[in-house]
Amino acid sequence: MIAAELYKVRTHRTPLMAFAALLAASVIPSIVLIWYTPASSGSYLTAFAATWSTVAVLMSVVFGGWLLGTEYRQDTVKRMLTTQPRRLTALGSKAAVGVSVLSAALVATASIGWLAARLVASMNDVTVAWNGRELLASGVTALIAAAMSFVLSAITKSDSFAMVGTVGTLLILNPLLSLIPNVGKYTFGQALEVITTEIEGVSEAAAMGFGVSPELSLTAAIVTVSAWLGGLALAGTALFQRRDV
Numbered sequence: 001m002i003a004a005e006l007y008k009v010r011t012h013r014t015p016l017m018a019f020a021a022l023l024a025a026s027v028i029p030s031i032v033l034i035w036y037t038p039a040s041s042g043s044y045l046t047a048f049a050a051t052w053s054t055v056a057v058l059m060s061v062v063f064g065g066w067l068l069g070t071e072y073r074q075d076t077v078k079r080m081l082t083t084q085p086r087r088l089t090a091l092g093s094k095a096a097v098g099v100s101v102l103s104a105a106l107v108a109t110a111s112i113g114w115l116a117a118r119l120v121a122s123m124n125d126v127t128v129a130w131n132g133r134e135l136l137a138s139g140v141t142a143l144i145a146a147a148m149s150f151v152l153s154a155i156t157k158s159d160s161f162a163m164v165g166t167v168g169t170l171l172i173l174n175p176l177l178s179l180i181p182n183v184g185k186y187t188f189g190q191a192l193e194v195i196t197t198e199i200e201g202v203s204e205a206a207a208m209g210f211g212v213s214p215e216l217s218l219t220a221a222i223v224t225v226s227a228w229l230g231g232l233a234l235a236g237t238a239l240f241q242r243r244d245v
Contacts, residue, residue: 001084005067005097014066018059019105025055026113030120037124044117044128052113053138057145060102061166064146067098068240069159087241095150102146106139137196144192145170147229154236157243185216191224 009015029047038044068091071077084090114130121128145166153162174189184190198218216224 001090001093002097004083005093006101009097009101012066012070014070015063015101018063019109021055021059022052022105022109023112025051026109027116030113030116033117033120034123038126040126044121044126045131045134048113048117049131049134049138052110052135053141056106056109056138056142060106060142060146061149061163063102064098064149065153065159065162065166067094067150067153069153069157069162072153072157073159088237091154091237091240098146098150099143102143103139106142110135110139133200137199140199141192141196144225144229148188148232151229151232151236154240155232186220186224188225188228190216191221191228194218194221195225 026048029051030044033044033047071080080090081087084093114128114135118128148169149162149166152165153159156162156165170189174187177187178184178190194216195218198221
């Protein structure tokens with residue numbers, strides 16, 4: 001089953017296009033800066049990191065929803081379960097391959113992007129420091145977004161609905177829930193922002209995005225994100241186990 005999933009990742013257009021988009025987001029900002037020659041090292045890091053981080057989350061949502069959702073869209077679920085009738089094993093194989101492949105793609109493109117930024121900066125006699133904590137925070141966000149998209153595809157039986165649901169949760173549902181007193185700080189987005197802020201080493205007072213609440217500790221944030229993903233994963237697994245395909 002693992003081999004079959006790896007073959008699908010290597011041969012299908014969606015993951016290849018997602019990787020191509022990630023790679024382009026890594027190097028194009030630095031290529032553009034060849035002509036602008038900024039004197040600040042921050043310009044090279046910001047151009048690369050901001051572009052790569054945004055594209056990484058979007059492509060991860062696409063990839064996460066595609067892993068299982070494409071089986072429903074192409075009506076190949078029965079064929080997949082004929083090869084591996086144990087549904088939990090089939091679902092686990094997809095998740096394992098997804099995490100491994102996506103992690104490798106994120107590490108590879110982030111490294112290439114940073115090397116490109118460093119190379120272009122050196123052409124202008126500028127030294128670019130390693131911004132690993134910022135890139136790690138973006139990578140964690142991308143992996144978590146992919147996980148949500150994956151479990152939503154198991155719930156909705158659709159890669160498209162999974163992608164829309166993930167983006168809608170992050171951009172619409174979380175901001176609305178965050179307005180509720182004493183409850184809003186436990187939204188998925190709020191908790192994720194606390195975690196990524198901690199990884200980046202940014203003080204809570206300086207944190208932006210979803211509006212981090214100083215009342216939410218790192219431990220509470222990890223528990224909150226785990227609860228959101230765990231609840232969705234349990235629902236998705238139960239539905240995948242029980243429903244007709």
